[in-house]
Amino acid sequence: MNDTLSAVLKTLNERQYQAVTHNPEIPLQILAGPGSGKTKVLTSRVAYLVQEHKLRPSDICAVTFTNKAASEMRERLNLLIGEEQTKKLRLGTFHALCARFLRQWGKTIGLTDRFTICDADESKKIITNLLKAYDGQLKARRLTLQPGEVLSSISNAKAKGLSSADLFAQAENDIHQIIAELYASYTEALKKMNALDFDDLLVYGVRLYDKEPTLAAWCQHVLVDEFQDTNSMQYRLMLQLAAIHRCVSVVGDPDQSIYGWRAADVGNISAMQKNFTDCKQIMLEHNYRSTGAILGASIAIVSQDTSRIQKSLVTDHAQGTKPALLTFAIEQTEANFIAKEIKRLVACSGGMLTWKDFAILLRFNALSRTLEAALQKESIPNRVLAGHKFFERLEIKDILAYLQLIDNPNYVPAFSRAINVPSRSIGEKTIAAVLEAAASREKSPMELLEGIYEGRYPDVKPAVKGKIREFIPLHQQLRTMATEGGAVPDLIRHIITATRYEDHLRKTQPDWDTRWENVQELINYAQQFDQDPEDIVELPSVEGEDGAQETPLRLFLQASMLSTDTESDDDRNKDTNKVVLSTCHAAKGLEWPVVFVPGVEQGIFPFYRNDDVAEERRLLYVACTRAQAFLYVSYCSKRMTAGEIKDRTISDFISKIPADQKKVFDKAAPIVGPKCIEEVAKVLRRDPPDTDIVEKATKEFGSFAPPRENLLDPNANMYKNTIRGPGSHLAFSSSQPATFQPARMAGIASIANPYPTPSSSQPPPPSQSQIQPQTPHPLMAWASNKPKSSSGPKKFRPMPSSSQPPAGATATLSTFQSTSIDSLKAMKNLGAAETAGSPDMVALGRGAGTKRLGMGFSSGGYKPPSKRAKQE
DNA sequence: ACTTTACCCGTTTTT
DNA sequence: CGGGTAAAGT
Ligand SMILES: Nc1ncnc2c1ncn2[C@@H]1O[C@H](COP(=O)(O)OP(=O)(O)OP(=O)(O)O)[C@@H](O)[C@H]1O
Numbered sequence: 001m002n003d004t005l006s007a008v009l010k011t012l013n014e015r016q017y018q019a020v021t022h023n024p025e026i027p028l029q030i031l032a033g034p035g036s037g038k039t040k041v042l043t044s045r046v047a048y049l050v051q052e053h054k055l056r057p058s059d060i061c062a063v064t065f066t067n068k069a070a071s072e073m074r075e076r077l078n079l080l081i082g083e084e085q086t087k088k089l090r091l092g093t094f095h096a097l098c099a100r101f102l103r104q105w106g107k108t109i110g111l112t113d114r115f116t117i118c119d120a121d122e123s124k125k126i127i128t129n130l131l132k133a134y135d136g137q138l139k140a141r142r143l144t145l146q147p148g149e150v151l152s153s154i155s156n157a158k159a160k161g162l163s164s165a166d167l168f169a170q171a172e173n174d175i176h177q178i179i180a181e182l183y184a185s186y187t188e189a190l191k192k193m194n195a196l197d198f199d200d201l202l203v204y205g206v207r208l209y210d211k212e213p214t215l216a217a218w219c220q221h222v223l224v225d226e227f228q229d230t231n232s233m234q235y236r237l238m239l240q241l242a243a244i245h246r247c248v249s250v251v252g253d254p255d256q257s258i259y260g261w262r263a264a265d266v267g268n269i270s271a272m273q274k275n276f277t278d279c280k281q282i283m284l285e286h287n288y289r290s291t292g293a294i295l296g297a298s299i300a301i302v303s304q305d306t307s308r309i310q311k312s313l314v315t316d317h318a319q320g321t322k323p324a325l326l327t328f329a330i331e332q333t334e335a336n337f338i339a340k341e342i343k344r345l346v347a348c349s350g351g352m353l354t355w356k357d358f359a360i361l362l363r364f365n366a367l368s369r370t371l372e373a374a375l376q377k378e379s380i381p382n383r384v385l386a387g388h389k390f391f392e393r394l395e396i397k398d399i400l401a402y403l404q405l406i407d408n409p410n411y412v413p414a415f416s417r418a419i420n421v422p423s424r425s426i427g428e429k430t431i432a433a434v435l436e437a438a439a440s441r442e443k444s445p446m447e448l449l450e451g452i453y454e455g456r457y458p459d460v461k462p463a464v465k466g467k468i469r470e471f472i473p474l475h476q477q478l479r480t481m482a483t484e485g486g487a488v489p490d491l492i493r494h495i496i497t498a499t500r501y502e503d504h505l506r507k508t509q510p511d512w513d514t515r516w517e518n519v520q521e522l523i524n525y526a527q528q529f530d531q532d533p534e535d536i537v538e539l540p541s542v543e544g545e546d547g548a549q550e551t552p553l554r555l556f557l558q559a560s561m562l563s564t565d566t567e568s569d570d571d572r573n574k575d576t577n578k579v580v581l582s583t584c585h586a587a588k589g590l591e592w593p594v595v596f597v598p599g600v601e602q603g604i605f606p607f608y609r610n611d612d613v614a615e616e617r618r619l620l621y622v623a624c625t626r627a628q629a630f631l632y633v634s635y636c637s638k639r640m641t642a643g644e645i646k647d648r649t650i651s652d653f654i655s656k657i658p659a660d661q662k663k664v665f666d667k668a669a670p671i672v673g674p675k676c677i678e679e680v681a682k683v684l685r686r687d688p689p690d691t692d693i694v695e696k697a698t699k700e701f702g703s704f705a706p707p708r709e710n711l712l713d714p715n716a717n718m719y720k721n722t723i724r725g726p727g728s729h730l731a732f733s734s735s736q737p738a739t740f741q742p743a744r745m746a747g748i749a750s751i752a753n754p755y756p757t758p759s760s761s762q763p764p765p766p767s768q769s770q771i772q773p774q775t776p777h778p779l780m781a782w783a784s785n786k787p788k789s790s791s792g793p794k795k796f797r798p799m800p801s802s803s804q805p806p807a808g809a810t811a812t813l814s815t816f817q818s819t820s821i822d823s824l825k826a827m828k829n830l831g832a833a834e835t836a837g838s839p840d841m842v843a844l845g846r847g848a849g850t851k852r853l854g855m856g857f858s859s860g861g862y863k864p865p866s867k868r869a870k871q872e
Numbered sequence: 873a874c875t876t877t878a879c880c881c882g883t884t885t886t887t
Numbered sequence: 888c889g890g891g892t893a894a895a896g897t
Contacts, residue, residue, distance in 0.1 A: 066887075095887050120886085198887050261885065364884045387886065420873095427873045462873095562887070585885045607884055619885080642882045643888045 001051045005080050008044055012037070019282045020044045022249075024053055024221055027242075027276035029269065030251040033313040034298075034625035035289025038251040039589060042225055043073050045249055046089070047080040055220050057081070057088040061241055063234075064093055065226040067563045069589055073225075090219075094234045095198060096562050098205035102196075103550055105215055109207050111196075114408050114554075117561040118195040120151070121392060121872070122413040123186075127151050130185050134178055141174060154183045158199035159231045159263035161206070194410045202233040209240035216241050226589065227252030228266050229259040235268045239275060248276065254309070255302050258585060258619045260612055285312045289591050291320025291683055294624065294631045297664040300657050302621040305614050317683045321676060323624070323631035325654065325665035330638045330645070331367075331599075335374035338596050338632070341669060342380060342579060345594060345630065347697040348672040350689025352681060355381050359580040359592040361623040363604045368581045371598070375579060385582035388564045394872050395505060395515040396522055400560060402495045405475065406482050407553055409446035419449075422504035424467045433460040446475065474498045488526035488556045492519075529556040584623040593684055595627035601635045601648040617653050629680040630670060673698050 009017060019030050019041045032038050046062055049055045064070040070092045077086040090097060103113050118126075127147040138145055157167050164187060168180035190197060196204060209216055219241045224230065227250035230238070242248045250272065257266045273279050287295055295315050302308065328334040342358050360371055365386050375382045390396060398421045404414035412435065419434075420426045437460050438448040451457035452465050453472040459465045474495070481491055496502065496519060505512035505519075529552045564586075580592070597620070599605065606616030624631055635650045649655075657664070670676070674694045681688035 093887065201887085259886080262887080366883055423874080425873060429873085564886080583885065604884095609884070640888075 001048075002081070005044070005047050005051055008080065009048075012041070012044070013284075013286055015282060015284050015286075016041050016044075019284070020048050021052075022280060022282070024049060024055075024247050024249075027246065027272070027279040028249040029227075029272065029279055029281045030249070030284065031253065031269070031281060032251070032284035033253055033287065033311065034256060034622070035287040035315075035591065036284035036313065037286075037288055038253070038284065039069075039073070039225055041284070042223055042249065042251050043076050043080070046073075046223060047077060049221055050081050050085055057085045058090065059218055059220040061090040061097065061219050061222045063097065063222070063224045063238070064091070065229060065588065066586075067093055067096065067559075069225065070096070093562070094205075094230075094237060095201045096558075098201040098237070099558050099562065100550070101208060101215075102201065102204055103554070105208055105212070106204070108212050108215070109204060111204065112194060114194060116193070116195045116404050116408045116411045116414070117201070117558060118190060118193075118197045118413070119388075119391070119561050120198070122195075123197050124148065124151055125413065126186060126189050127154075127182060130182050130189070134182075137178070143175060145175060145178060150179055150182050153179045154186060155197075155199050156263050157183065158203050159233055161203070161233055161236070192410065193412045194408050195413075199233075202231075202237065206233055206236050206240065209237070209243075213240065213243055217244050220245050221247040221249070223248075224250040224252075226256075227272075228254050228257040228269065229264040230268050231259075231263040232265055232268070235265075235271065246276070248272075255618055256588070256622050256625075258588065258615055258622055260615050261610070283311065285314060287313050287315040287317075289628055290315060290625060291317045291629060291679075293320045293322045293664070294627050294629075297323045297631065297633075298621055298624040300661040300664045301624060301653050302618060303661075304653065304656055305617055307614070318679050320679055320683060321630055321670040321672075322666035323627075323633060323664070324669050325667050326632060326634040326669065327650070328634060328636045331370045331636050331640065332374070334598050334634050334636050335370040336377075337634075337669075338371065338598065339374040339378040339380055341596075341632070342375075342594070343378060344701050345672065348694060348701055349677050349680065350693035350697060352677065352684075352686055352689045353593055354577055355579045356577045357593040358596070359582060359587065359590075359594070359626065360596045360598065361582055361584045361587050361626065362597075363584060363599055363607060363619070365583055367599050367604070371581055375581075380579055381577065382579040382581055383576075385580055385586050387586070388561075390518070390521075391560050391563075392872065393515070393518055395501075395509075395518050397872065398501070399492055399495055399519060399522060400557070402475075402478065403488075403491060403553065404557060405446060406478050406491075407551075407557060409444040412445065415445045419468070419471060422499055422501070423508075424471065426464060426467055427462075430460065430462040430464050430467075433462055434464060436460075450476070470498070482551070482553055485552075487530045488552055489523045489530070491553070492523050492526060526556055529553075529559070584619050587626050588622055591626050591628055593628045593680070594630040594632075595623070596632045596634070597623045598634045599636070599639075600633050600651045600654060601639070602651055603641075603648065605651045605653060620651070620653050629683045632669070633665065 009020065012020060016037055019028065022028050022045075030038055030041060042062070046060060049060060050057050062073065064073055074086055074089075074091060077089070077091075090100070092100075099117065102111055102115070106113060106115070124147050127150050131145065131147055131150065134145070153167075157163075164180050164183035167183055168177065171177040171180050190200065222238055222241045224238055229252075238248065238250075252269060254266050254269065257264060260266075273281075290298075292315050295313065299313065303310070326334075326337070328337060338360060342355075345358075346353050346355070360368075362368055362371075365384070368384050368386075372382065372384065391400070397417060401414040401418040401421070404411050405418055408414070416431050419431065434445055434448060437457070438445045441448060441457070443451070448457060449464070449468060450472055452459055453468055477498070478491055478494060481494065501519065502512075502516055505515050509515050582590075584597075600620065602608075605620055606613045610616055624633070633654065635654075636648055638645050639648045640646075654665070674691050677694050678688050
């Protein structure tokens with residue numbers, strides 16, 4: 001065993017070590033909560049199998065949930081067992097692995113090795129076309145059917161291993177029947193164009209091993225990460241891979257199953273115990289990621305799932321800063337707070353925290369808009385981690401279409417796109433004619449077109465011959481280049497030169513410059529696929545058949561379809577010091593020092609169209625458990641939805657937390673100072689920053705909190721006059737006008753603001769000089785108490801209880817002040833000048849009180865929000 | 873075949 | 888509000 005591995009083994013706790021070194025012959029399930037080191041254990045186990053049990057890396061199959069997770073594991077293994085060994089591993093997602101298997105052995109079940117992977121967009125287009133035939137029928141019966149609906153039904157069926165015939169047999173109504181029919185014709189269409197969709201990769205993978213189980217003979221050990229989110233096809237595949245050697249290790253956490261909508265089935269955990277009766281279970285109960293407070297709040301959320309099995313999970317870290325539960329008037333306010341708060345934490349941590357340490361996790365991508373704008377306004381570098389958006393852009397699809405066509409001239413989606421880029425006046429009609437002619441001659445569309453070009457075939461009815469004088473030679477040149485082993489970047493360069501693609505973009509796209517940059521980025525991305533063919537470790541060939549070639553072009557195209565982002569190895573190190581915006585789903589398995597979860601409102605969390613509320617709750621749990629040191633959960637009382645500003649209420653997942661656990665959240669932004677930062681450093685295992693710097697930043701940021709008008713967007717006049725009057729603590733009941741400050745106000749704002757006036761109207765903002773440097777108490781007496789039940793209807797009031805004085809007490813100024821005075825005394829005793837964030841915080845780097853910034857007047861150089869890339 | 877304009881609809885999550 | 892589409896016009 002090498003030193004690196006033994007060093008890592010030493011860091012493991014006893015259970016983890018037991019899991020890593022567990023007898024490979026005995027199937028293993030590692031079931032454990034978030035941050036317990038499951039992935040670390042799985043990775044170490046792979047290394048251990050190679051180094052200690054002398055398994056050949058090429059005989060090990062390690063399955064991750066995402067490509068990203070695969071690269072991460074690959075990177076870690078590079079360190080543990082070296083690149084030489086790591087690159088031989090069969091490591092990837094189920095989909096990527098199946099693609100490999102099918103390229104190699106697809107002939108066994110009648111596939112060619114040249115199949116193209118059809119992405120969801122193209123699938124949808126195919127369905128849309130097929131659906132047209134049913135227009136009349138649907139209208140006559142007053143039914144509607146969306147392509148997306150059809151697609152997800154088909155996808156669901158495939159994930160469960162159901163054929164179109166199965167679906168047809170169990171159809172209960174017309175819609176079901178039509179869907180089943182569409183499923184059949186869709187399958188046929190894909191077959192004709194020699195394409196597989198994502199689900200097909202699994203379906204055919206399973207079919208392959210069904211037909212020829214011995215093809216799994218190479219597989220000495222299967223390891224599966226995120227096992228709770230495998231669907232039944234994936235599970236079958238795992239069984240098939242393990243069928244011969246019966247060596248399986250999986251890790252998972254039922255509480256983190258969030259892909260039920262994609263037919264994932266937690267039941268696979270118990271299924272596995274039945275399939276492998278000798279299966280050993282190991283539970284890990286130590287959390288190494290988060291502070292006690294974050295873990296406590298997360299568990300309080302997930303524990304509301306009554307059907308859930310309680311399990312123990314404790315952290316070795318300190319209790320740390322309580323997660324904040326904040327409320328805002330509207331999404332822009334929420335976003336602005338988050339932006340400013342990020343700056344505050346960066347400053348107050350003395351630079352220990354940088355942009356990349358922050359993540360904003362959202363229920364769905366559309367929510368990122370406001371956040372992006374707010375971050376940009378504050379000049380905070382950020383990136384949206386969103387699916388394989390990059391490959392869905394029109395300029396990228398254009399280039400890919402040319403490349404796909406080289407490899408698979410039958411692939412109609414690529415054909416229909418490439419043939420008219422740049423515009424050659426070939427429209428729907430002409431394309432249809434070509435396709436029809438091709439079909440009747442049993443040729444690929446490209447072959448037919450070449451025939452027409454060379455005069456071997458007659459032209460089609462809307463004449464095309466004259467329009468393809470450049471297209472056909474280009475295609476032929478590319479084909480030659482590719483056959484002669486031309487590198488992918490060269491192919492792309494040839495495409496853009498021959499088509500004068502830059503000019504084309506300039507002529508047709510208003511934002512052609514960014515698009516052109518994307519094309520360059522694609523070339524850059526393609527670079528990594530020009531590896532030495534020697535490096536590719538082929539799977540064993542079937543006797544008498546040549547193993548199919550995994551050409552650089554095919555590898556590139558495959559990766560383009562399967563991968564979620566363009567982040568290549570080079571990219572990862574440079575230019576990624578950015579705040580991450582991501583969906584909660586995509587955040588699975590990741591971790592950040594600071595996590596914001598905005599939009600924790602009914603309708604968003606749980607999402608209003610999702611019946612599986614428990615899964616939504618788990619999703620929130622997953623999001624919260626990504627945080628290491630700071631967690632902010634927030635919601636708005638109003639939000640723009642469907643073009644209208646609608647009232648919102650806090651998520652049940654928060655409001656239904658039992659009273660005795662309510663204190664898991666602080667209804668105010670945390671207090672940050674040298675002591676706190678020192679603790680954070682421990683949690684993150686980083687060197688604490690210079691105390692002087694922290695203290696200085698702390699003073700600048702925390703010595704005052706400007707009046708809350710500062711939060712107002714000067715453009716959002718409609719709210720200007722709605723700042724509430726006396727009943728401030730009731731202001732959030734939905735019938736009231738919007739208010740601005742987060743719950744903190746009752747404490748901090750009133751301390752800092754010499755005119756806290758919970759009465760009548762708001763006085764004019766005081767001048768800066770009037771603002772007294774004050775520090776709030778870290779433990780504000782009522783900040784964590786739930787409202788007295790007697791004071792309201794059973795329904796939880798959206799108004800954060802922190803702003804609400806105990807029932808019976810009058811919400812007077814003196815109540816607030818006496819507490820703040822106490823707090824000051826306490827502070828002195830502690831000798832710590834901790835500061836609290838307030839949403840009204842001024843921008844970073846300005847001396848306290850020198851400048852008050854309204855929104856839109858950021859100091860950091862205002863950049864207009866970037867145009868969102870239009871797709872397709 | 874392509875461009876412009878006027879509605880309409882309504883926000884998932886991903887390999 | 889903004890994207891996507893159906894109908895109109897060039
Ligand atoms: N024994 C250990 N000592 C120190 N740090 C550890 C140990 N085990 C795990 N960690 C750290 O804890 C963090 C979480 O580990 P990991 O991602 O493997 O957990 P996980 O169980 O896979 O989490 P999740 O379920 O959220 O995906 C990582 O930063 C990892 O380095």
